[in-house]
Amino acid sequence: MADFRMPSLGADMDAGMLVAWLKRPGDPIARGDIVAVVETQKGAIEIESFQSGTLRDICVEPGQKVPVGTVLAHIDGPEAAEPTMLPAAPSPPTVPPRAPAPAALPTTAPREERGARGRISPLARRRATELGLDPAALRGSGFDGAVTRADVERAAKERPRGPVAAGSEIRRAIAAAMSRSKREIPHYYLSATLDASACLDWLERENAKRPVAARLLYVVPILKAVALALHAVPELNGTYSEGLFRPSSDVHLGMAIALRGGGLIAPALHHADRCDLDGLMRALGDLVRRARTGGLKSSELSDPTVTVTNLGEGIVDAVYPVIYPPQVAMIGLGSVMKRPWIVDDAIVPRRLIQVSVAADHRVSDGHRAARFLETLGQFLAEPDKL
Amino acid sequence: MTPGGAKPRLDRPHALDLLRQMLRIRRFEEKCAELYGAGKIRGFLHLYIGEEANAVGVIRALAADDAIVATYREHGHALARGIGMRPIMAEMYGKAAGCSRGRGGSMHIFDAATRFYGGNAIVAGGLPLAVGLALADKMQNRARVTACFFGEGAAAEGAFHESLNLAALWKLPVLFVCENNFYAMGTALERSESQTDIRRHAESYNVNGAVVDGMDVVAVEVAATRAVASIRESGTPYFLENRTYRFRAHSMFDPELYRDKAEVDHAKERDPIHLFQDWGLTAGLLHDADVKTIERDAAAEIEDSIAFAEAAPWEPVEDLLRDVHTPLTAQAAE
Amino acid sequence: MKTTYREAVRKALHEALTRDGRAFLMGEDVGRYGGTYACSKGLLAEFGPDRVRDTPLAEGGFVGAGIGAALGGMRPIVEIMTVNFSLLALDQIVNNAATIRHMSGGQFSVPLVIRMATGAGRQLAAQHSHSLECWYAHIPGIRVVAPATIEDARGMLWTALQDPDPVIIFEHATLYNLEGDLADDAGAVAIDRAAVRRPGRDVTLIAYSANVHKAMEAAEALEADGISAEVIDLRSLRPLDDETILNSIRRTHRAVVVDEAWRTGSLAAEVSARIMDGAFYELDAPVARVCSAEVPIPYPRHLEEAATPQPGTIAAAAKILVTGHG
8 A cells, every 4th residue: 555645746835735636446546646736835736646556545635735645645556566666645744853962053153262352351350340259260151261241340349359369359459450550551650749838728618607517527528639630631640551642521530449358449430520529529429439339330440531549637748649551640649747848937836738640642742741740739729819 | 341231321420420429439549559658547448449340330329228238349339329438438447436436447338328338348148138138128118229249259158049039039129240350359250150140140039120330330321220110110139230340359358379460451441430531521520520530539538537537536445345235225215 | 805915016006096097107017917917916907008018029129118108197006026027127226217317417206116936935936035135225316115915015005106206116026926914994105114024032133025934034043042032123234223123133133134136245245234333332252144055046946945045044144143053
C-alpha cells in the first residue's frame, strides 16, 4: 500500500485545497493518471499518481485545505513491480537534522585579545567616572567578563557601607585621578595674601541680624567672590581634553569635601556665580550632607568646571592643590588668620586669607591666574556687591 | 557622394543650415580639444569630429517634441538639437550654469526643454531608456518618436539585443541610429563582432532598417526622414546604420595604436563638411561668402560661450548633496 | 479581515492600477502566469495586457524600459523575479535610475518602483536564495524598503509610487504565505521610519523583512529566560532610521543585528557602525551580528537552516550579551 499525499508543487507552496477527486475507491490507477485536483495560490492544478494500483480509500474530502505532505488517499498496489521508482509521492517535509549549535555560527567578531586596558563596557566606564569609581578594580559580569553598568552601579551602592572597603575604593579613584593629573597636566602655582576683613566684618553684621539657623558660613561669600572672579579669567574655568580647551560659560564650583570614611569627593555647586548668598549656603549644606551619606547625583560629580578646596579652619597658611582632570584649575583657600597688616602706612590688625591657584599651563599663563587673584581681592573688599 | 538622382531638392536656407550646423559643431569641438589641453575641461572628452553629418542629418528629421537619447560622444547631438552653446560650454567647465548644473560634464548633457535624455556613458545603456520613453508615448497615445544614438560597439552588449527585441515585440516608435565608426574605442569591428553587418541584427528582430553613408549629410537626412515617416506611420521601430568615421582619437588620452595614420588620412578625404561644402559650391547653392560668414559667426559664438563659462560661478560646496533626490518643493509642484 | 502577505501585495498592486492611470506592472510572467508568486493573479483580466505587461527574459532591458517610461511620464512598477536575477539589471538601476536625477542637474526624476523577491528558506539553492539588499542600500539616489508585515506589504507600494525617485521594494519569498489580520480600510503607510515591533529593556534585536519574525520568536524565547528583548523592524534599508535605532540602544544598551546577508560588508555592519558612531557610550556590550554563514546558500534544508539566522541563534547571541554566558 502507498500513501497518496498533498504534493509540494513549489518551494513557496505549503498548503493546498482539495477541489475534486477524479477517481473513486476501487478504481484502478495507472502511473501518471490524474487522481485529484488541488487549488493552490496559483490556481487549480491536477495531481497525478506516481504509483499504479487500486485506490483504496480517500482521507480528505473536497473543500478541505491541508498542509503539504498530508495523506490524501491510499493506493493498494504492486509496489514490488516498480522497485526503482521514486518515492510514491513527494515526501512530506522530513524532519531535517537540526542546525548545529549556535556556537557554530559566527555571531560576533573574533574576540579581541585582552590588552592592557581592562574589559569595561563604554557605558560602564562612563558611569564609573560619574560615580567616582575606578572601573578597573571591579569584577565584570558581562559579555566576555567585561565590567558592565550593573557592576558599576552595584559597586557604587555597596561603597558607603563598609568604611574600610569604601575608603579603599575611593582611595583608588583618587589615586587614579591624581596620578593622571600629575602625569598629564603641567601645573603652575601662584598665591596671594588677601585682606578679607571687609568681607568678614560685613558677614558678622549680617549674621547678627539673622536667627541662628539662617546664618551664613564665612566661606559662603568667599565662594561667591571666587565664582564671580572666575568670569574675569575664563581660562581657569572649563575642561581640557583631546588637545582642546573648552571654556565654560557657567561656573560650577567643585567643592572638595572630606568624607568621614576617608578620602575626598568634589561635587559641584551649580551656577555658583548666579546664586545669592542664601541660596549658596543652602546648596552647600545640602551638598555636604549628601556627599557624606552617599546621595549625590551623577551630574554633580561629573560637571564641575573648576574646584575649590578649603582648608580654612585650621593652621594651614596655603594649599598647593592638584587639579582634578579634565578641569584646568583648582583654587585653594588657606585659614583666615588675624595678622598685622600695613594700611596707609599704619600697622593694623587684619583678617587675612592666603588664596592659591593651581592652573594648567597648557591653557593659561601666570599673569592670568594673577589677574584672577587680583579680581578676587577686589570682590572681597566690596562685600556688598556679592 | 550620394548619386545626384537620390538627392532631394535642397533650397538655399536648408543647405546653409546643414553647413552651419556641421561647421559649428566642428569648430566647437576643436576649441574643446584646445581647452582640454589648457586644463579648462577635464574628465573624458570624446570628440565627434568626422561624424557631424549623422547628428545634423538625423536630428533635422525629428520634430520638436521627439526625444533623443545619446551617448558620451554627444556634443554634436546637443548642439544640433538646439541646446545653447553657452550652457553646453559651461557644462564642459563644470559650472553650475551648465545644462546639467555642471554635475555631468562632457559625457552627460541633459536638457528637458528639448527632450534630450543624455549623455549616457555606459555603452548600450541608453537603448533600454529609449524603449521605455517610446513605451510611455505609446501608452499615453502620443505620436512621438524617440531617437536613440549609439556606436557599433553597443551591438556586442546584451542591452542592444534586449532593446531591439522589446521595441519590435511591443511595436514601439524608436529610431535606432547606429553610428558605425568601425572602432569600439580601439577594437575594430571585425575584431569584436562575428556579424559585422550590424543592420542584420535588426533584421533578425524584424526591425526595418537601412544602411546609409554617414559622411553624406544629405543622404543621412533623407534616410532619417524616411525612417521617421515609417515609424510615425507604422508605430514600429526603425534601424539606421550610419557608416561613418571618427577622425580624432577615442578620447583625449589615446595614442591610436590600433589604426594606421594612413587609414585616418584616407577617411579624411571624405570629410563630411568638405564634401557638402564642395557640393554646395558646385551646385551654386552656397557661395564662398557664406562659408566665411558661417565661420565668423561660429567663432564669435564659441568665444561668447567661453566667456560665459569662464565668468560663471562655481557651485558652492555646501550644495554638494543637491539633486540626489527630488526635493519636496519640486514634488509638490508636480 | 484574515488575509495573506501575498494577497496584501496583490491588493496593493490592484489599488495602484486602479487609482493611477499612469501606473502599470511589468515583468516576467506577471500577466498570463499570474506572477511567479501569484501576486498579480487576476490583474491581467482586469487591466489588460498593456498595464499588466509580460516581458521577455531581459532584466536589463525591461528595467531600463521602466526607467525610460518613468522619464516619459508613466509610473512603472517593475517586478524582478528574484534579487539574484536583478544582477542582470544592476547596470540600469545603478548607472541610470540612481544617477539621472543628479547627472541631469535635477532636470529629470525617475519615479520608478521595482519589486523583487529575496531571501533563502525554500531550498532553492545558490542562484535563487541570496539576500543582496545591501548592494542596493549602498546606492545614493534610490530608496530601499523591505515590508515584513501584511500591513506594510499592503501599504508600502502606494507610498513608493508617490516618491518621485526610484524605490526598490524587497519581498522575502518566505513571507508570501504569512497569514494575519488586515484592517478593512488598510492603505498606504509611511516608508521612512523603522518600527519597534516589541518593546524590551535588556537588548535590542534589529532585523528586517522575514527575519523580523525570527527575531520576534527569539524575543519570546528570551522572555522565558527572564531577558526582555526589544525588536526593531528596520522597514527602510535606505535611508536607515538612525533615530529609532539609537533611541532603542539608549534604553537597552545592547544590540544584536540580524541580517540574512553574509556578514562581510553587510547592512548589519552598517547598522553596527552607526550604533558605534551614535551611541558608543551607551553600549554595555559589543554589538553582535547574526548573519548568514559565508557560503553560497546550499540546497539541503538542514544546511540552509544552519547557514541562515534562526530564532535559536538570535536568542543565543542576545543571551550572551546580556548574561555574559550562553
